[in-house]
Amino acid sequence: xxxxxxxxxxxxxxxxxxxxxxxxxxxxxxxxxxxxxxxxxxxxxxxxxxxxxxxxxxxxxxxxxxxxxxxxxxxxxxxxxxxxxxxxxxxxxxxxxxxxxxxxxxxxxxxxxxxxxxxxxxxxxxxxxxxxxxxxxxxxxxxxxxxxxxxxxxxxxxxxxxxxxxxxxxxxxxxxxxxxxxxxxxxxxxxxxxxxxxxxxxxxxxxxxxxxxxxxxxxxxxxxxxxxxxxxxxxxxxxxxxxxxxxxxxxxxxxxxxxxxxxxxxxxxxxxxxxxxxxxxxxxxxxxxxxxxxxxxxxxxxxxxxxxxxxxxxxxx
Numbered sequence: 298x299x300x301x302x303x304x305x306x307x308x309x310x311x312x313x314x315x316x317x318x319x320x321x322x323x324x325x326x327x328x329x330x331x332x333x334x335x336x337x338x339x340x341x342x343x344x345x346x347x348x349x350x351x352x353x354x355x356x357x358x359x360x361x362x363x364x365x366x367x368x369x370x371x372x373x374x375x376x377x378x379x380x381x382x383x384x385x386x387x388x389x390x391x392x393x394x395x396x397x398x399x400x401x402x403x404x405x406x407x408x409x410x411x412x413x414x415x416x417x418x419x420x421x422x423x424x425x426x427x428x429x430x431x432x433x434x435x436x437x438x439x440x441x442x443x444x445x446x447x448x449x450x451x452x453x454x455x456x457x458x459x460x461x462x463x464x465x466x467x468x469x470x471x472x473x474x475x476x477x478x479x480x481x482x483x484x485x486x487x488x489x490x491x492x493x494x495x496x497x498x499x500x501x502x503x504x505x506x507x508x509x510x511x512x513x514x515x516x517x518x519x520x521x522x523x524x525x526x527x528x529x530x531x532x533x534x535x536x537x538x539x540x541x542x543x544x545x546x547x548x549x550x551x552x553x554x555x556x557x558x559x560x561x562x563x564x565x566x567x568x569x570x571x572x573x574x575x576x577x578x579x580x581x582x583x584x585x586x587x588x589x590x591x592x593x594x595x596x597x598x599x600x601x602x603x604x605x606x607x608x609x610x611x612x613x614x
Contacts, residue, residue, distance in 0.1 A: 304384050305605050309461055312391025313598060317591075319392075320399040328393050328470070332477040335360060340482060344492040353492035357478055357499060365464075365471035372466060387466045394461075394469045396453035397594060400425065400446060401587050407442040408583045411435050428559045437559075439578040443586055444555050447515075447543040450590050452476055455514070455597050456507035462601045475503045501538050508539035511593065512546035514600075518592035524549040534569040541571060548572035550589065551582050 321327065339356040343349075368390070375383035403425045411418025418438045423430040426441045433441065456476070460468040479500035482493030512528050527549040528542060534556065535541025548555045554572035 304380060304387075305465070306602060307384055308387035308391045308466065309458065309601060310598065311388045313395060313458075313594065315388075315392040316395040316398050317594075318398075320402060321396060328390070329473060329477055332360075332364075332474050333481065336478055336481050340492065344482075344488070349491040350494050353482070354495040357496045360478065361471050361474050361499065364474040365467045368467040368470040390466050390470060391457075391461065394457045394473045396449065396457075397590065400449040400453060401590060404442045404446045404583060405587065407438060408580055411438050412580075436578055437557075439583070440553075440555055440557075441559075443547060443551075443578070443583065444544050446586055446590065447511075447547040448540045450515075450593060451508045451511040451539070451543045452504055454590075454594055455511040456504055458597045458601060459507045459510065460503070462604050472503055475500050504539040508542045510597075512542040514593045514596045515543065515546040515550065515589060518589055518596055519550050521550055531571045534571050536568065545571050547586060547589070551585065552576075553578060553582065 336356075339360070343352040343356055372383055372387065375386055403421070407418060407421045407425070410421040415435060415438075418435065419430045419433055422433070422438045422441050425445050428441065430438070430441070457469045457472055460472040464471070475496075478493075478496035482489045483497035483500055484490070484493055485497075509532075512532065516522050516524055516528065524546070528545045531545035531548065532542035535544060544555050548571045552572075552574050554570055554575045556568045556570040556572075558567045
């Protein structure tokens with residue numbers, strides 16, 4: 298096996314295994330924390346006065362491009378020193394960029410807490426969703442956590458792997474900056490509608506293929522390609538151009554209904570429904586969704602391996 302092949306795949310596989318075992322580290326400095334501080338600094342000094350959209354665009358492009366080229370230059374220097382050192386460093390970055398297991402654990406805890414009491418369920422789900430949880434019913438809490446689980450499968454796991462497959466560790470690292478920008482300033486409210494406009498649009502573009510790929514892998518993992526039309530139709534029923542597709546795939550697989558009215562930042566948002574079976578959600582639904590996540594992650598790893606082999610064959614032929 299070509300040694301370059303190993304240098305490409307080992308960081309992804311080992312980093313993914315580390316995420317599965319450890320989840321997000323609590324006591325180790327996380328790159329996303331650094332991203333957040335940079336974005337907060339930009340927001341503080343540039344999200345005011347005139348030309349907010351232009352300033353937001355410049356900040357977003359510089360932060361994304363800077364994160365890519367910084368990681369690229371750093372890895373180039375590390376490879377000169379030692380390919381093994383560079384591979385080890387890449388593995389650590391992959392571990393930090395993947396966010397699958399932590400969300401799975403949070404969703405499991407939501408289902409446990411809401412069975413204990415509605416108040417505890419509301420507090421727990423507030424950790425992973427942006428909506429107002431103070432008035433949510435048990436069913437709404439469960440649905441909110443499953444919606445978030447499907448969205449996170451796309452932007453927390455499959456999208457980083459996708460950009461790793463296309464642009465390596467620098468691409469994965471830059472995607473994490475894109476995702477963090479969107480989560481912090483990519484809102485349509487008065488404060489961010491101009492300054493965060495570019496961040497939101499870039500995030501939409503970066504997630505366009507991964508979101509649809511996630512939905513397809515979900516159907517493949519469960520052997521339910523017959524739901525393709527269901528996902529195609531209901532995937533459009535979401536305010537986001539991307540989030541609806543993994544949500545629709547999970548709703549179709551579970552034969553349940555997502556969406557409906559929710560409160561965000563003090564305003565009621567009448568979200569369209571995804572699916573048509575308004576049934577109760579059970580603990581078995583959560584277990585199936587969690588198992589589905591892991592199946593999809595494995596399928597994506599295999600896809601990256603196949604893609605890497607194909608690229609190696611093409612370039613070596």
